[in-house]
Amino acid sequence: MSTSSATRFLLFLFLLSPFLARVPRALAQPGPQASHPSRRERRKGANADDLKREIKVGGTTRSYLLYVPRAQTRNHPAPLLLVFHGGGGHDYNMPRFTGFDRLADSRRFIVAYPESVNTHWNDTRALSRADDVAFVRALIADLERSYPVDPARVYATGISNGGFFSQRLACDLSPQIAAVASVAATMPETLVPVCHPSNPVSILFVQGTNDPLVHIEGGNVARTHGRNISLADATQFWIDHNQTVKKPDSSDLPSHDSNGTSVHRDIYSGGKQDTEVVVYTIRGGGHTWPGGPQYFPAILVGKTNHDINATEVIWDFFSHHARQECSLNPTVCDAMEHPAM
Template identity: 25%
Template sequence: MSTAAATRLTVLATSAVLVALTASACAAGVTEGSSIKPAPQAAVAAASGGNTCAKPDVPAGLSTQHVMSDGMRRTVVVYYPHGHKPGKPMPMVIDLHGSGSTPLQQLAGSEIAATADKHGFVVVAPQAGIPFIAGKSHGFAWNVPGVPLMSGRPVPKGAPNDMQFMRDAIAAMNKALCVDTKRIYVTGFSGGARMASQVGCELSGQIAAVAPMSGLRMPGNCKLGRSESVLSFHGTSDGTNPYNGSKQIYWSYSVPVAAQRWAAADHCDKGVQKQVVNGVISTTYGNCDNGRQVVLYTVTGQRHMWPGTPDSMAKGYTVPKLDPNEIMWSFFESHPLDAATA
């Protein structure tokens, strides 16, 4: 994470800005919740597989929940949309924070609450297991299997198993929130995007589509159990995860190569490029297995920040006239689990 990005997210995480974030969605404060135990898969299917559901176990707006995983009480921040009437399973978007960040900072930085309220999906933001400092930001980093930390150091011995945590969090949230199990999606920023890429591979049988922002990877140990739809935005002025790759062990190959590797795994056609708006080029790999798609948005001049947000562009560039969150949700909505698209 760049110093500027870390500083901005730290500021956004203050109480005043959290009030502004939730006020835009008519939210109250953050409510503290009790621990939620993961449910057996059969119970999860029964809870969300029908046409009706019980009232969710969380309040509208922001709340802090806890999930037991590997004997540890792990933190999950939930944003439940305002105006949603309980009774019908709803989509879930898992939003993963970057290295040195936190769930609240990620929710503020991605500005996803308003999108959730508009379209009626719940946002789940888990907290990674490794304490980590990035510049002035003190937060957490993900234990991505086989990948060192952003600093280049190996994952500490005894670090929590974050992939198991993801499995447990999904199972627990499915039950607590009455989730539509065919519409579970994962996004994330930077280190959270690398983790989202890993989750999309390892849990391809549960995750309908992923949207890693400023950190798309194709895990080297990936063996897809089912083809996966992938959307990504990445800036050409990203100094932390350079668009064209770097010598850093956690990064190395370029973003276009990552998209090509996903397309190859999904057995897609050759990528087709088009200019979306001035400064933004999309590369779409279509005709993939089971109607999947892989789409990369290349944003000229974008720095290492969530796309479309203020100050996300390098000097001399303006924020493109498009809404990445709307594009992401439209992509998610058109790619449910095991359903082909045109």
């Protein structure tokens, strides 16, 4: 293995979470463990207003960070955004890295940052054997019992392993998830043959052409972490499932970034239940979060584009998509999410 390849492999195993590089080491330590599922505690490294919650899933204690906007009231249903960390990362890395808490205050949505088992999500690539889909289902139910969550507006996003897992949620929880956004991730090869969503799901991809870990043309993910399909194939999968238009509305966005990166956008609209598939291709971009920090040197992870802010782009996309059957008939949501036993 070459020195460059070895460096990237170790980076994936131990440092892939983009978030640790910008968080002081002292803040990256796990916070105190709650002794009861209903107990809430602050988590070190997260923002001051992020609270930790724990739930039991199949006999295992799972946890997540929660941010509820200060102005949120129980009389006004709010969207719920699930934000998944990358491989090797933790829940407490994500609030500061993405800035979703700040946006939640102005746009009035609730944010949950789930924590994986052993720092990896089970996106079907055999990185984890945890039943993470059951965890997410239980997490949504937990929040619906405690907060005014709008069941028609539940969304999932993540970077890298978190982005791959968000794709799995679009496959396995399409009756609950209205839209998904994946950054620096396409779809795992192992997910495609088992992905049979029962509902249409709006999909957003943000992918760099020079990502050294998740290749835009598909292939091995960091050499030993399974394989991903190409961005084109992942896009086509959701075009076919949602039955959108075949020819996109394409545009090159204004470019002011001095590092030579730029953004091309393709919008495939007109899908079932008003779904869309939207692709932001970051020309020259790496394994990064556009608008975020250059958390490692570009020689290791590639360049970060600042012509767009992925956090804002993702929420703008989500805000235009709700589960249509829930919006028209809330009792349908109740029946789907709380089936008779």
